[in-house]
Amino acid sequence: MARPLENIIRQTIRDNGPISVETYWNLCLAHPVHGYYITRDPFGLSGDFITAPEISQLFGEMIGIWIGEKWQELKCPSSFHLVECGPGRGTLMSDILRIGKIIPHLMDAVHIHLVETSPSLRDYQRKVLSDYHIIWHDCLSTLPDDAPLIIIGNEFLDALPIQQFVLKNGEWFERMIGLGTHDDLIGGLCPTPSCPAYIPTGHETEAVFEYSRSREHFILDISARIKHQGGASLMIDYGHDRSGFGDTLQAVKNHQYADVLKDCGDVDLTSHVDFGRLKSIVEQQNLSVRIQTQSDFLGRMGIHLRAAQLIRKSETIESGLTRLMHPDDMGVLFKVMEIK
Numbered sequence: 425m426a427r428p429l430e431n432i433i434r435q436t437i438r439d440n441g442p443i444s445v446e447t448y449w450n451l452c453l454a455h456p457v458h459g460y461y462i463t464r465d466p467f468g469l470s471g472d473f474i475t476a477p478e479i480s481q482l483f484g485e486m487i488g489i490w491i492g493e494k495w496q497e498l499k500c501p502s503s504f505h506l507v508e509c510g511p512g513r514g515t516l517m518s519d520i521l522r523i524g525k526i527i528p529h530l531m532d533a534v535h536i537h538l539v540e541t542s543p544s545l546r547d548y549q550r551k552v553l554s555d556y557h558i559i560w561h562d563c564l565s566t567l568p569d570d571a572p573l574i575i576i577g578n579e580f581l582d583a584l585p586i587q588q589f590v591l592k593n594g595e596w597f598e599r600m601i602g603l604g605t606h607d608d609l610i611g612g613l614c615p616t617p618s619c620p621a622y623i624p625t626g627h628e629t630e631a632v633f634e635y636s637r638s639r640e641h642f643i644l645d646i647s648a649r650i651k652h653q654g655g656a657s658l659m660i661d662y663g664h665d666r667s668g669f670g671d672t673l674q675a676v677k678n679h680q681y682a683d684v685l686k687d688c689g690d691v692d693l694t695s696h697v698d699f700g701r702l703k704s705i706v707e708q709q710n711l712s713v714r715i716q717t718q719s720d721f722l723g724r725m726g727i728h729l730r731a732a733q734l735i736r737k738s739e740t741i742e743s744g745l746t747r748l749m750h751p752d753d754m755g756v757l758f759k760v761m762e763i764k
């Protein structure tokens with residue numbers, strides 16, 4: 425039997441014609457009633473995927489150290505806003521604040537903000553972070569502007585939608601989703617050519633290019649805030665440090681790849697983040713930006729020393745360290761973008 429969201433998407437296509445990958449993505453992940461993130465807790469072994477903070481406490485602790493460093497570089501303001509975008513189960517923030525407690529005076533200065541659209545995940549975060557005063561937001565625009573801010577996000581950018589464009593006979597056409605003869609969802613191309621706001625050079629004759637205005641707007645928004653209020657940002661995700669071509673859109677369910685056009689709202693949709701493009705946007709704002717691999721960043725923050733301390737107490741620390749750092753696991757595919 426078709427899921428309610430599938431019926432909603434079919435009806436939208438019947439009413440208005442084929443929809444873009446961006447519209448489809450928004451409906452699948454963020455539909456206010458049936459969207460993937462709205463209805464569930466997708467993390468962990470029993471969920472669909474596992475993220476770095478859920479793998480090991482080391483991850484959040486290293487980000488806690490980075491936050492302490494940035495706060496000190498800002499000359500330890502007596503008030504600052506710590507903002508996490510897409511905080512999932514609240515595990516990352518909880519590990520960060522454990523480190524925050526050992527940095528003198530930091531906890532007196534911090535105001536904690538979570539940008540989260542999912543009501544079910546907000547409930548989870550409320551329980552995990554019950555010892556702290558937290559302010560929730562639906563988007564960045566309601567964040568206060570009276571003090572510097574430090575904004576972080578792990579696997580947040582990849583949850584924001586993309587459009588896909590395909591090159592045919594020298595022209596770009598947007599990839600659309602329509603209905604097949606049996607009312608099934610099928611992929612196709614928009615009959616009229618259209619170009620995204622940006623395309624890198626050097627493509628092949630039949631290239632696919634993924635463009636995300638949502639990710640660009642988000643990075644522009646945080647850059648504007650940092651310029652205006654002072655502060656820094658750390659965004660971690662899997663992706664490439666130079667813009668490129670290729671279809672990276674994927675659906676994930678129960679730790680396996682799934683069909684992007686099936687089980688709408690019941691599978692996660694993601695794509696690689698084009699950090700090369702986001703870096704150039706930050707540079708246009710005259711801010712400093714650096715992209716490094718996850719293993720370089722965590723190594724620089726002292727993960728090996730901390731792991732050596734903890735390994736004596738727990739064996740899972742060692743396997744977590746390997747997953748976060750190994751080049752064949754998350755160490756190199758995941759990039760850390762630092763803005764200040």
Ligand code: SAH
Nearest residue numbers: 461475510511512539540541542578579583
């Ligand atoms: N950072 C967490 C969770 C990553 S999953 C971790 O590393 O485990 C993506 C998170 O972003 C979820 O909490 C999801 O509900 C949230 N999210 C997705 N789209 C969002 C949006 N447009 N605005 C705010 N939060 C969003």
